[in-house]
Amino acid sequence: MLNGVCTQGGEPVHIIGLTGGIASGKSTVAKLLESHGAVVIDADQLAREVVALEEPAYNDIVAAFGKSILNEDRTINRTALGKIIFCDPEARRRLESITHPAIGKRAEEKLAELKMAGTRVVIYMAPLLIEAGATSRVDEIWVVYVDREVQVKRVMERDNITREEALQKIAAQMPMEEKRLYGSEVIDNRGTLDQLEKRVKVLWETKVTGKTGKI
Ligand SMILES: CC(C)(COP(=O)(O)OP(=O)(O)OC[C@H]1O[C@@H](n2cnc3c(N)ncnc32)[C@H](O)[C@@H]1O)[C@@H](O)C(=O)NCCC(=O)NCCS
Numbered sequence: 746m747l748n749g750v751c752t753q754g755g756e757p758v759h760i761i762g763l764t765g766g767i768a769s770g771k772s773t774v775a776k777l778l779e780s781h782g783a784v785v786i787d788a789d790q791l792a793r794e795v796v797a798l799e800e801p802a803y804n805d806i807v808a809a810f811g812k813s814i815l816n817e818d819r820t821i822n823r824t825a826l827g828k829i830i831f832c833d834p835e836a837r838r839r840l841e842s843i844t845h846p847a848i849g850k851r852a853e854e855k856l857a858e859l860k861m862a863g864t865r866v867v868i869y870m871a872p873l874l875i876e877a878g879a880t881s882r883v884d885e886i887w888v889v890y891v892d893r894e895v896q897v898k899r900v901m902e903r904d905n906i907t908r909e910e911a912l913q914k915i916a917a918q919m920p921m922e923e924k925r926l927y928g929s930e931v932i933d934n935r936g937t938l939d940q941l942e943k944r945v946k947v948l949w950e951t952k953v954t955g956k957t958g959k960i
């Protein structure tokens with residue numbers, strides 16, 4: 746039994762933690778894995794769900810950060826909240842102390858649902874898997890890796906922000922050179938999308954399906 750979780754038929758569900766720095770390419774890898782048939786739980790998506798209007802975490806965030814972080818329709822203005830937490834470690838810890846337990850609870854619920862449905866392999870995509878101490882939730886870790894310069898360039902382009910703002914976001918996470926050491930598999934995404942596609946295909950075929958894979 747892996748990770749203490751069994752499917753209904755007794756077959757264990759194998760959970761692969763997919764992590765990496767901001768804009769390393771996790772979502773791109775997750776989409777490729779989905780195209781091969783993988784089931785993905787996206788912690789960023791869970792983080793959005795748990796702060797929806799009237800959720801307990803929503804009320805705690807408004808109490809902690811005030812109404813200035815709200816949009817006119819009372820939903821959380823994510824850009825405004827991001828501006829606060831990416832330049833203030835103390836504020837970031839306060840936000841995480843609210844969101845992380847709620848994300849963890851939601852992730853466990855999703856995993857239980859998938860287990861009941863007989864899913865054998867689940868990809869748990871979480872940017873802060875290691876920083877949040879959530880590695881015990883997964884059976885193995887795959888790290889999507891890019892070097893600092895590629896990371897800065899992709900964050901700037903995708904989020905339309907300055908180099909300084911990109912560096913600030915990157916500094917809020919464990920450095921990629923350190924994070925990559927946690928991976929049983931490191932997916933080097935410094936190359937082209939074509940190269941990434943090929944690497945993910947090989948990983949899927951050797952580590953998940955096929956003779957040596959999990960299913
Ligand atoms: C700060 C928030 C409001 C910014 O929202 P926004 O929609 O602009 O970005 P999004 O949620 O898509 O996150 C983009 C990326 O930012 C990075 N990031 C998000 N939160 C954090 C954080 N607390 N510390 C470091 N990096 C973070 C991640 O790499 C993530 O993939 C939002 O990210 C948030 O609520 N963060 C706290 C919850 C959390 O820890 N999420 C990560 C899931 S494990």
Ligand SMILES: Nc1ncnc2c1ncn2[C@@H]1O[C@H](COP(=O)(O)OP(=O)(O)OP(=O)(O)O)[C@@H](O)[C@H]1O
Nearest residue numbers: 766767768769770771772773872899903936937938
């Ligand atoms: N090999 C590649 N070549 C060029 N661009 C890429 C490559 N891989 C990903 N990208 C682009 O880089 C950006 C970041 O990728 P992606 O959103 O998948 O990263 P992420 O790790 O999920 O980010 P975040 O942590 O912010 O959620 C996106 O605009 C994506 O299209």
